[in-house]
Amino acid sequence: MKSDSSTLQKKLLPRHISFMAMGGVIGTGIFKGSAETVSLAGPGVIFSYVFAGLLLLVVMGAIAEMATVYPGRNMKDFIREAFGERISFILGWLYCFMWLAVCVIEVIAAGSFLQFWLPDVPLWVLSLASAIFILAINMMSVGGYGEFEFWLAGVKIAMIIVFILLGAAMLFGFIPGAEAPFPSNYTDYGGFFPNGWTAIFSALLVVMFSYGGSELIGLTLSEAKDAEKVLPRVVKNFILRVVLFYTLPILIICGLIPWNSLSEQTSPFVQVLTSAGLQGAAHLMNFILITAVLSAANSGIYGATRMLHSMATGGEAPAKLARISSKGVPINSLILSGIVLILGSMLAVLNQAGLFRLLMAVPGFVVLLVWITICLSQLKLRRRYPTVPSFKVWGFPYVTILAVIGLAVIALLFLFDAQNRISIGVCLAVLILLIAWSAIRFRPRSNQRD
Numbered sequence: 078m079k080s081d082s083s084t085l086q087k088k089l090l091p092r093h094i095s096f097m098a099m100g101g102v103i104g105t106g107i108f109k110g111s112a113e114t115v116s117l118a119g120p121g122v123i124f125s126y127v128f129a130g131l132l133l134l135v136v137m138g139a140i141a142e143m144a145t146v147y148p149g150r151n152m153k154d155f156i157r158e159a160f161g162e163r164i165s166f167i168l169g170w171l172y173c174f175m176w177l178a179v180c181v182i183e184v185i186a187a188g189s190f191l192q193f194w195l196p197d198v199p200l201w202v203l204s205l206a207s208a209i210f211i212l213a214i215n216m217m218s219v220g221g222y223g224e225f226e227f228w229l230a231g232v233k234i235a236m237i238i239v240f241i242l243l244g245a246a247m248l249f250g251f252i253p254g255a256e257a258p259f260p261s262n263y264t265d266y267g268g269f270f271p272n273g274w275t276a277i278f279s280a281l282l283v284v285m286f287s288y289g290g291s292e293l294i295g296l297t298l299s300e301a302k303d304a305e306k307v308l309p310r311v312v313k314n315f316i317l318r319v320v321l322f323y324t325l326p327i328l329i330i331c332g333l334i335p336w337n338s339l340s341e342q343t344s345p346f347v348q349v350l351t352s353a354g355l356q357g358a359a360h361l362m363n364f365i366l367i368t369a370v371l372s373a374a375n376s377g378i379y380g381a382t383r384m385l386h387s388m389a390t391g392g393e394a395p396a397k398l399a400r401i402s403s404k405g406v407p408i409n410s411l412i413l414s415g416i417v418l419i420l421g422s423m424l425a426v427l428n429q430a431g432l433f434r435l436l437m438a439v440p441g442f443v444v445l446l447v448w449i450t451i452c453l454s455q456l457k458l459r460r461r462y463p464t465v466p467s468f469k470v471w472g473f474p475y476v477t478i479l480a481v482i483g484l485a486v487i488a489l490l491f492l493f494d495a496q497n498r499i500s501i502g503v504c505l506a507v508l509i510l511l512i513a514w515s516a517i518r519f520r521p522r523s524n525q526r527d
Contacts, residue, residue, distance in 0.1 A: 103233055103322060103373070107287060108346060108366050109186065111327055112339045114283045118276035120262075120269050120331035123324045125280040128483075129288050130320035135480035136448045137291060137312045138470040139455035145466045146458075152451065153387050159454035163519055166393045167511045168450055169384055174507055175443035176381040177414060179289070181421030182440075183374035184208045188425055190367045193359075204422040211374045212415045215382065218404040226375055233369040237322050240346060244329035259332055266335050281487050282441060282494060289444035291319065378414055385410035438491070438500030445488040446508075452481045 114122045143155045150158075153172075157165035188204030195203065214225055250257025263269055270276070330345045334352055339345050344366055350358035386407035389399035402408040455470065456477055470477060492501055 103230070103237070103319075103369060107237075107323055107326065108233075108344050108369050110283055110287055111323075111330070112345050114280045114287075115327065115331060115336050115339055115345070117272065117283070118280040119267060119271040119336045120328065121271075121274075121277060122280045122284075123327055125277045125284045126287075126323045126327070127320060128277070129281060129284045130316065130323075132448070132480050132483055133288055133291055133319070134316045135470065135476055136451050137316060138468075139451050139477065141312045141468050142466050142470050143455060143458060145468050146462045146464055151383075151387055153384060153391075155454050155458065156450055157391065159457045160450075162391070162393060163515045164450070165391070166388070166515045166518070167508070168447060169388045169393055170511050171443055171508065172447055173381045173384050173388075173414075175289070175440045175447075176377045176384070177417045177421065178439045180208075180211070180374045180377040180381070180414075180418050181424065183370040183377065184211065184418065184422050185425050186370045187367055187374070188422070190363055190370065193363045199426075201423055201425040204425040205419065207371060207374070208415075208418045208422040211371060211378055212411070212418065214375055215378050215411055216404070216406060218406070221404075226372065226379075229368060229372040229375060233365055233372060234318075234322070236365040236369075237326060241325045241329060244326070244333060244349065248329060248332045262332050262335055266337055271336070278487075278490065282438070282491055282497065285444055285487060285491075286438070286441035287323065288319070289440045374418075378411070378418065381414045382407045382410040385413065438497040439504055442488065442491045442497075442501055442504045445484050445491065449481055449484045449488070452477050452484070456481075 114125065118125060140152060140155070144150075147155065147158065153165055153169050156168055184207040185200070185204045187207040188200045188202075191203040191207070192198065192200060217225060246252050248257065248259045250259075326346070330339070330349055333349050339348060344362065346366075347359055347362045350362060385394055385398045386401075388394035389396055389407075389410070398407065398410045398413065400407070400409050456474055459473065491497055494501075
C-alpha cells in the first residue's frame with residue numbers, strides 16, 4: 078500500500094485534463110514552428126498535420142482503452158504491465174528527458190518574446206524569470222494548478238479561434254475595404270504542393286514535435302476523478318480540436334500571405350496581422366505568444382514531475398522523489414525538475430537559433446518512441462485484459478499495427494535527416510545510457526527470480 082505521503086490527490090476535472098493536454102500541444106510548435114513546416118511543404122503541409130493527427134488518434138485511443146481496464150493507473154503503468162520494469166524504466170526516464178527539453182525550449186522562447194518589450198534585458202535573465210514563474214505555478218495545489226492551467230491554456234485557445242474567424246473574414250472579403258486574396262495564394266507560388274508530395278513527409282519531423290504532449294492525458298489518470306469513464310469522451314473531443322487548431326490557422330496564413338514570404342524569425346500569426354494593417358496587433362500577439370509558451374512549459378513540468386513520481390512509487394527512481402507535499406505536489410520531483418529547468422534556461426547565452434533547432438528534434442524523436450510503445454502495449458495487453466474494456470480502439474488490431482508502422486517510418490526519417498544529426502545523436506546516447514543503467518539496476522532482481 079502507498080502511504081499518504083506518496084499518494085496523489087484526485088482533484089483534476091475533465092476540463093482540466095483536456096486543457097492541460099492542449100496546453101502541452103499548443104505552444105511553440107504552432108505559434109513559431111509553423112513557419113518552418115510551411116517553408117518545407119507550402120500550403121499542403123496541412124496534410125502532414127492531418128496524417129499525424131490520425132496517428133495521434135490511435136495512440137490516444139489506446140490510452141483510453143487501457144485506462145478503462147486498469148483504473149487508477151497511468152500511461153507508464155500500462156507500459157510496465159505489458160513489457161516489464163526495464164522497458165518502463167527506460168521509457169520513463171526518456172520521457173522525463175523529453176519534457177524537460179521541451180520546457181527549456183518554451184522558457185527560452187518566452188524570454189525571446191519578452192525581449193520585444195524589454196530589448197535591453199539579456200535573454201538569459203528573461204528566460205530565468207519565466208522558469209521561476211512556471212515553478213511557482215507548479216507549487217500550487219493540484220486543483221489550483223489545474224484551474225490556473227485551464228485559464229492559461231484557454232487564453233491561447235480563444236486567440237486561435239478569434240484568429241480563425243478574423244482570418245476567414247479577411248480571406249473571403251467579408252471585411253469592408255480589405256482585398257480578398259482567395260484563392261490566389263493557394264494557386265500561385267508553385268501551387269498547393271510547391272515542393273511536391275514528398276515534402277509532406279519531411280514536414281512530419283517538425284509536426285511530431287508540435288503534437289508531442291498529447292499523451293500527457295495518460296499521466297493525469299492518477300489525479301483525475303473517474304478517469305476511466307471520462308477519458309474516452311475527453312480523447313474524442315481533444316483530437317478534433319487539436320487538428321482543427323493546427324490546420325485551420327495554417328490554411329488561413331497561407332491564404333492571406335504567400336507561403337514563401339513567411340519568416341522563421343517572427344511568428345506567422347504576427348506577420349499576418351501586421352500585413353493586414355491591424356494597429357496594436359504585434360503587441361497583442363506578443364502577449365498571446367508569451368501566454369502560449371508559458372502554458373506549454375507549465376504542462377511540461379507537470380508531465381516531468383508526475384512521471385518521476387510514478388517511477389519513484391514503482392521503484393524505478395529514488396524513493397524520495399515520491400514524497401507529496403501537503404498541497405498534493407510531488408515536491409522532490411518538482412525540485413529536481415526545477416533545477417534542470419533553471420540550468421537549461423541559462424543556455425540562452427548561447428546561439429538561440431541553433432539551440433532551438435538542436436532541442437526541438439529531441440522531443441520529436443522521443444515522442445515517436447513513446448507513442449510506438451503505447452501502441453505496442455495495447456497490442457500485447459488486449460489478449461489478457463482482466464475485464465472487457467468499455468471503450469475499444471476502432472479496427473483493432475489492424476489500425477494499431479498500421480499506426481506502429483507509420484510511426485516507425487517517421488522515426489527512421491528522423492534518424493537519417495542530416496539536420497537532426499546532433500539531436501538524434503544526443504537522444505541515442507541517452508537511450509544507450511539508460512539501457513546500460515537498466516541492465517545493471519535490474520540484474521540482481523532477475524537473478525533472485527531465477
